[in-house]
Amino acid sequence: MTRNTLLHPTRRNLLLTSGAGLLAAALPGHVGAQAAPIKIGFQLHRTGIGASYGRWYERTAQAAIKLINDGGGIGGRPVEILFEDDATDPKRGSEVVDKLTQSDGCDVVMGTLFSHVVIGSAPRAGELKVPYLVCSEGYHVASGMLNRWTLQPGITDVRSQIASMAPWVSANLGKKVTMIFPDFAFGHDHRDFFTAAMAAQGGEVIAQIAIPPTETSFTRYFPQIPAETEVLYHVMVGPAVLTFVKELGEFYGSGAKPPFFGFIDSLEAVDTATPGLEFLEGSYFWEGHNRVKPADAGEHEAAYRAAVGVDDNGASVSDTADVATYSHMFSTWETLFAIKAGMEASGYTGPTDRQKFVEAMEAMADLPYGIERPQGAKVFNGKTHQVFGTQNISQVQGGKLIRVHQTSMADGAYKDAVDYTTMSF
C-alpha cells in the first residue's frame, strides 16, 4: 500500500515543495533582468617581455568593466571580459584571437601593447571577421598595414605622440638634438618621426645614435654625442634601460650636460626615485597620462585612480612599490568605453552585427572628456581607425614626474595615409 504524499506529506517533501515554489516565484524576475552577457576577449601580456604592462592592463580593464556593469552594462546587457595570455608573442597572439573568438565566443577582441603581437594577430582577426580593438599605440593601424576589422580607439599612435613633442622641445630646450634609440622598429619610429617634426619646427637632429638591441653596456656610445648638442633625446627600452640611465649619468658626472628628453616607455612601472636614477632629476619625459596626479587634474582623474587602485603618485594603493604603467594603461579603459559606445550606437545584438559595430566605430568623431576618457578628450578618425588626443611633458622634480606642458591635438596632426572605409569587410 502506498502512502498518499499529498495528504500526508513528509518533512522532506514539504521542504522540497516549498523550496521549489520559492525558486519558481523568484525565477521569472531573475531571468527577465539577466540578458546574455556581451563577451569581450582580452589578449593579455601576462608573460613575456610585456608582463609588467599586462598586470596593470588587466587591473584597469577589470575596473572599467565593473564601472560599465554598475552603470547597466552595454545596451542593458552585462559585460564579461575574458583574459588570455599571449606571452607577448605574435604566434601565440594569433592563436589567442582564435581561441577567444571561436572557442570562447567573444563578441570582440582587444589587443594590448606590443606592436609585433598586434601585427601578427590582426590577419587572423580579419579572417574571422571579428573586431580587433588594439591599445598598441603603434603607427601600424593608421599606416594602413592592417585591415578594416582592426581599430585603435583608446590611445594616440606613436607618430602623433612623437610629432607633438617637437614644438615644445624646440621652443624650450634647444634646436640641436642628438637622438639615442634602440636599433629596431620602435626606435626607428622615433628616429624618423621626430627628425621630421624637428625639421618642421626649424630645429635639427645633428646625430642619430642607434644602439643594437642586444647591447648591455652603453658607455662606448656616449662619446659619439656631439659637443654642440642642445638636447639629448633618448628612448631606450627593455631590461637594460636602468644600466643605460646609470651609465649616462656616470658619463656626464657633475659636469655640464644638455637637457634630456625621453619617453616614459623607458621607465614605465619603474619608480623614478629608485636609487641610481638620481641622475634623471631635472630631465623631461613624454607621458600619455600623468603618473603623478597633476594639481589641475580633471574632475574624473580621482575617480579613475580610485577605481583602478592607483594612488596620487601612480603606484598601487596596496603596495607603493608596485608602480603602474600609468602612461599607457588608460588605453584599455578608454577602449572598453569606446566599445560600449560603438555597440550601443550600432544596436549590437550579437556576432552577426560585428560589421555594423565597426561601421558605427568609423562614424565616431568627437570623444569628449569624461569618466569614459580620463586621459582627456579625443578625436577618432574613422578613415584611419586611429584616435588622437593631447600629450603631456613632465619633468622629474624631487624624484617625481611633474607635468610642465600639455600639447594640443594639432601638434600631433599628420596627413591620413589610408582610408579603411573604402576597403571591403
Added chain:
Amino acid sequence: MKVWALHLALIAALFTAQFVLSPYHTTNLARIMVLAIFAMGYNLAFGYTGLLSLGHALLLGAGMYAAGLSAQLWGLAAGPALLVGTLAGGTMAAAVGLLALRTAGVSFMIVTLMFAQAGYLTILYFAPTTGGDEGFTVAAAGRTFAGFDLATDTPRFLSALALFAVGLLVSLALVRSPFGRTLVAMRENEERSRMLGYNPFAVKLAALTISGLYAGAAGAAYALLFGYVGASFATIQYSILPMLYVLLGGAGTTLGPFLGAALMFALIEVASGLTTAYLFFVGLALVALVLFAPKGILGTIRERWVKWLP
C-alpha cells in the same frame, strides 16, 4: 608494410579530422601540422644524426622571410613562394653547416646558436625591408594557391595536411633507406662510420640541409597560411621549441615530432584555460618526461612494446 600503413592511417585520420572537429580545432590542427614539419626536420638532424642544433630558428626564419618577402616584393603566389622559402631554408642550412660542422657537440650547439642570433639581428638591421621586430603581414594576393584563398579554413587545412603528408612520408622513406641508416651510424659512432668508408662531414651536411628544407618549408607555410612574417620566429625560443617537440614525442621516431608538437600545443591550450600559471605545468610535464621517459613517448613505447616503430 605495417609501418607504411600506420603512417598512411595517421594522414587519413588527420584528413578526416576536419569533418569532425570544430573550425577552431581544425585551424589549430593546421598550426600543429606546420610546427610538426619543422620538428620533423629537426628530428632528422638531432634524432637520427645526433646533431644537437640551437640554431634552427634561423632556418625557420629564412624560409618564412624568403616566402613572405618574395610574395610581398615580387608578387609571387603561394606555390612559388613556398618553393622559394623551402630552398632558402635548405641553402641557409648548407651554408651554416659548411662552417658549423667543423665543430661537434657543445661547440656545434654554440656555433649554431650564434649563427641564429646573427640571423635575427640581420632581420632587425634591414628593418626597412623586413619590418624589423614588428614584421609584416602577407597580402591576400600572396596567399592564394591554384585559385584557393589560403586565408580560409579548408584550403589552409588541406595545404597544411598536404605539406605535412609529404614531409612525413619523405621522412619515413629517408630513415628506412640506406642513407637513413648512415645517419644513425653518424649518431651512434662517427669514427667507426669513417673507418667503414663514409664521409661524416658530407653525410652530416646532407642531413642538416634536408633538415633546413623542412624548416624552410615550415616557415614559408606559416607565413602563407597565417599571413604574418616576424622576427620573433627567428629568436632562440624557436630553436628550443622543435627540440622540445622531438624530445617529448620521441627523438629518432618518425611520428614523434607530430606527437610532441600536438601534445605541447594541447598542454598549453588546456592548462592556460585552467590557470594563469600554465607555464608551470608545461615545465612540470617536461621535468616528468626527463625523469620517467627520457626517450620520449614513442621512444619509450618502441623500447618496451612496439619494436617495429620506425
